[in-house]
Amino acid sequence: MADTWYWFAGSSGIGNVNWSVNNWNDAANGLGNWGTPAPIDVAAFQGNRDNSDCLLDVNKTIDILIQNVDGNWVGTFTIANTKTLTIVGSCECEGTWNHVGTFDLNGVGAMGFQTFAVHTGAGAITIASGILLSAGHDFSGYGGNMTFDGGGAEVLEGGSPSLPAFIIDCAGSLTLDSTTIFKAFTLTAGTFDDGGYSVNCDSLTFTNGTWAGSGNWNVAGNIAVADAGTVSHTGRVTQTDDGTVAWNSATRLAAHLRLGWTAGKTSEITDAVHCKKFSHGAGIVTDAGYDKFIKVTAAANDFWIAGAGTVTARSVILMAMSSLSNASKIKATCSLYLSPRVADGETLTLTGGIDVGTSGLLCMAAGINAAVTPIVDLAGGSINCGAVLLGGGAADYEIALRLGSGIHTVASLTRNNATDTENEVHLESATLLATGTLDCAGIVVSSEDAGRITGGTVSNLTNFTGPRLVAWGVKQGAGNTAYKQIEWSPRQLGMMPLAA
Numbered sequence: 001m002a003d004t005w006y007w008f009a010g011s012s013g014i015g016n017v018n019w020s021v022n023n024w025n026d027a028a029n030g031l032g033n034w035g036t037p038a039p040i041d042v043a044a045f046q047g048n049r050d051n052s053d054c055l056l057d058v059n060k061t062i063d064i065l066i067q068n069v070d071g072n073w074v075g076t077f078t079i080a081n082t083k084t085l086t087i088v089g090s091c092e093c094e095g096t097w098n099h100v101g102t103f104d105l106n107g108v109g110a111m112g113f114q115t116f117a118v119h120t121g122a123g124a125i126t127i128a129s130g131i132l133l134s135a136g137h138d139f140s141g142y143g144g145n146m147t148f149d150g151g152g153a154e155v156l157e158g159g160s161p162s163l164p165a166f167i168i169d170c171a172g173s174l175t176l177d178s179t180t181i182f183k184a185f186t187l188t189a190g191t192f193d194d195g196g197y198s199v200n201c202d203s204l205t206f207t208n209g210t211w212a213g214s215g216n217w218n219v220a221g222n223i224a225v226a227d228a229g230t231v232s233h234t235g236r237v238t239q240t241d242d243g244t245v246a247w248n249s250a251t252r253l254a255a256h257l258r259l260g261w262t263a264g265k266t267s268e269i270t271d272a273v274h275c276k277k278f279s280h281g282a283g284i285v286t287d288a289g290y291d292k293f294i295k296v297t298a299a300a301n302d303f304w305i306a307g308a309g310t311v312t313a314r315s316v317i318l319m320a321m322s323s324l325s326n327a328s329k330i331k332a333t334c335s336l337y338l339s340p341r342v343a344d345g346e347t348l349t350l351t352g353g354i355d356v357g358t359s360g361l362l363c364m365a366a367g368i369n370a371a372v373t374p375i376v377d378l379a380g381g382s383i384n385c386g387a388v389l390l391g392g393g394a395a396d397y398e399i400a401l402r403l404g405s406g407i408h409t410v411a412s413l414t415r416n417n418a419t420d421t422e423n424e425v426h427l428e429s430a431t432l433l434a435t436g437t438l439d440c441a442g443i444v445v446s447s448e449d450a451g452r453i454t455g456g457t458v459s460n461l462t463n464f465t466g467p468r469l470v471a472w473g474v475k476q477g478a479g480n481t482a483y484k485q486i487e488w489s490p491r492q493l494g495m496m497p498l499a500a
Contacts, residue, residue: 002063004042006030009052018057028070037062045094047071053078056101061086067094072116079103079123090129099123099144108152133158148174156180168192168209176215187211194235203243206231225249239267246271253297260285260309269294269313276300281307287314298324306331306352319367325349329381333357341367342374353381353406360385363416364399365392373422375400378430382406389416390423390443398423403430412436415443427451427469437477445469
């Protein structure tokens with residue numbers, strides 16, 4: 001039969017605060033028998049009767065520990081070095097808990113671990129039950145790890161102002177019921193659901209398990225998501241301070257990843273980063289020589305939102321899964337691989353334009369081998385880049401590029417695969433400013449009356465549809481045959497045919 005033992009170190013007459021000696025009485029008034037709690041017993045602390053400190057000086061297993069029986073207990077409870085307190089039922093903490101040794105709570109239930117206490121030390125805390133963080137709890141002075149290892153469906157309640165470094169390594173699940181602040185957050189097994197609430201943490205590590213929910217996460221430091229487990233989380237993840245980023249899973253995408261978000265701060269990509277939507281803020285996004293890429297597999301409009309900062313990663317891959325539009329400029333100093341995985345004839349509209357710098361590479365190709373070429377439409381946006389390659393590295397991944405009405409600056413333009421014959425460039429009413437060679441072999445070129453090419457060298461223009469293209473200050477390259485529909489003014493003194 002279970003007994004309740006009450007802590008009376010201040011009146012036991014023993015003169016120390018060790019758990020192992022007979023500082024416990026089986027009567028609430030201290031007039032019963034003296035002893036220590038057995039594994040099936042309850043250990044109780046009464047704030048209105050005895051606030052003496054307690055030192056767990058032995059490895060101990062009990063059923064229940066409660067420190068709010070008769071007023072709030074304000075003493076200090078210390079788990080000594082190398083010692084373990086194991087609770088198989090529930091625990092309610094008051095006062096100050098100094099975790100030098102190990103605290104292991106194996107109970108279950110919504111309030112299996114309830115704390116009002118100030119926690120210090122760095123000993124391990126392991127909890128299998130639900131967690132209720134009541135008013136007055138404080139982990140700011142605790143330097144260890146709290147691990148959830150429960151097998152049931154549990155809830156973490158009241159996760160603010162803060163929790164320590166938190167590890168979920170369980171067979172069950174843990175769900176939030178409010179905005180929560182962690183130090184480091186790590187998920188290695190089991191299910192974590194943020195319940196749609198915001199999460200703030202110093203770092204985020206996902207190695208396995210299931211990460212669910214729709215809350216927005218603010219991560220001050222490093223972000224690492226492995227190619228394992230399940231990521232069904234639909235909220236955004238923002239890196240708010242300096243940190244590294246590795247999200248190398250093509251099937252566990254970030255719903256919305258925001259990097260380089262804070263002015264003066266740097267997001268450093270140390271492994272590939274995969275997301276459905278990408279934003280950068282006023283800071284810097286770099287790969288710092290790792291030569292890794294950002295891959296945006298877009299499934300919704302406005303999949304790239306540019307801020308005032310810079311993206312200097314070596315390469316960005318954009319893959320649109322359907323007809324989409326993007327209003328913000330796709331801005332980065334890099335190689336940009338634009339690969340619309342759209343059905344035949346669908347259109348990717350980039351009204352914000354593309355700026356990858358005058359030395360950046362822009363490669364555009366259909367994401368699938370399509371019978372009808374998909375379209376990239378600038379629709380008033382502009383291109384600023386170095387080389388432009390049209391079509392995939394393999395045959396028949398041609399692309400159609402509509403330049404709209406903008407002013408585009410390129411160093412060169414050519415097809416990417418020597419066997420492609422159906423890439424398209426529609427100048428419409430745009431101006432194409434070229435510094436190098438526009439090699440039109442395998443490219444169908446069309447223009448409205450106001451379409452213009454300025455500068456550079458035009459070669460192999462054999463497939464042109466009019467009514468007219470004005471080539472202003474353009475040099476002739478080899479293989480041009482579409483002279484009758486082209487007008488050329490090398491000295492800007494009237495128009496003459498583009499012919500030898």
